Amino acid sequence: MLGTPVHAAVPRLQFVLxxxxxxxxxxxxxxxxxxxxxxxxxxxPAPLExxxxxSLPPGAVPERLALWGDAIWRLLxxxxxxxxxxxxxxxxxxxxxxxxxxxxxxxxSRHRVVRTPAQARASDHGWVKVVAQLEGRACFEQDGRxxxxxxxxxxxxxxxxxxxxxxxxxxxxxxxxxxxRRLQAxxxxxxxxxxxxxxxxxxxxxxxxxxxRTTFDERPALAAPAADGAGDVIAQLxxxxxxxxxxxxxxxxxxxxxxxxxxxxxxxxxxxxxxxxATIAAALNCSVRHLYNALGDEAGGVAGYVLQQRLAAVQxxxxxxxxxxxxxxxxxxxxxxxxxxxxxxxFRRHVGMSPTEWREGSAD
Numbered sequence: 001m002l003g004t005p006v007h008a009a010v011p012r013l014q015f016v017l018x019x020x021x022x023x024x025x026x027x028x029x030x031x032x033x034x035x036x037x038x039x040x041x042x043x044x045p046a047p048l049e050x051x052x053x054x055s056l057p058p059g060a061v062p063e064r065l066a067l068w069g070d071a072i073w074r075l076l077x078x079x080x081x082x083x084x085x086x087x088x089x090x091x092x093x094x095x096x097x098x099x100x101x102x103x104x105x106x107x108x109s110r111h112r113v114v115r116t117p118a119q120a121r122a123s124d125h126g127w128v129k130v131v132a133q134l135e136g137r138a139c140f141e142q143d144g145r146x147x148x149x150x151x152x153x154x155x156x157x158x159x160x161x162x163x164x165x166x167x168x169x170x171x172x173x174x175x176x177x178x179x180x181r182r183l184q185a186x187x188x189x190x191x192x193x194x195x196x197x198x199x200x201x202x203x204x205x206x207x208x209x210x211x212x213r214t215t216f217d218e219r220p221a222l223a224a225p226a227a228d229g230a231g232d233v234i235a236q237l238x239x240x241x242x243x244x245x246x247x248x249x250x251x252x253x254x255x256x257x258x259x260x261x262x263x264x265x266x267x268x269x270x271x272x273x274x275x276x277x278a279t280i281a282a283a284l285n286c287s288v289r290h291l292y293n294a295l296g297d298e299a300g301g302v303a304g305y306v307l308q309q310r311l312a313a314v315q316x317x318x319x320x321x322x323x324x325x326x327x328x329x330x331x332x333x334x335x336x337x338x339x340x341x342x343x344x345x346x347f348r349r350h351v352g353m354s355p356t357e358w359r360e361g362s363a364d
Contacts, residue, residue: 098234099232101177107171126181150297154198
């Protein structure tokens, strides 16, 4: 499925939308980039639009995926989608506009989206996608960086460069599309701030999170001038959150720097069965107490985060076509699981099925 742009798969499917979008965001018919006219033409014009794959039979996975992909293509830009081979796919998207911003809430089953280099090159529209994770966990990758979001986290990425998003479980997200030029003032080093984890637990990042959610929830009741003003406030708060991350020399930034170093170390050493709090702290030249503090927002602390990353890596590897014939035990060892029986128990407890059942779900 990844080889074909999904917007071309079912060109005559009827959308369950209140109003059609002005034009696909990557359409050659879109207005010239920059300025108020561009922003006004490209954001979702209706106060509220909704699409659900429930308009198609449950077993019609290719058609459901194509319908979903076409909606994402029109609302959020060109992407390619697949379901990791799952026999079911369900999705619902509700979209609205707020000034120059588009806000979309997605409730969707396990799937993956990819922005290919060709798609990124074909678009000259400067947009930043901000993703607030409401339910489930998701992995975002761009420019060689990777970040996992859990409920209460948000991050952003640049639509003019390739990226991928892997949702290994059902998720609910709020996606906010912001003109890039709204976030580039004050010489903000935007490329260095993409694919970074922001937490809604404190500071300006929390204000941005709360304002995005509240604006989406209240949008049907807002008159156009109020919605435009709310969109401006969101853009300003996002800019301030990025500026704070870029400039502050505080203890909080040191904690976040240690967290990022710890996560990078864990990702590189997942195959090491001895990977744990003590070995990670020794490698990073910090105390175990500081390590636990840095990863304190993760469910299960340090050990829980390591286990989550190992399971996610094994899940992805089991679905890789090039590893189709590798024994499950060998893939488990590459993920740091030395005991096959223990791995199977842990996998079933967290994923809800055996490793073999998970792998077979990707078979055509």
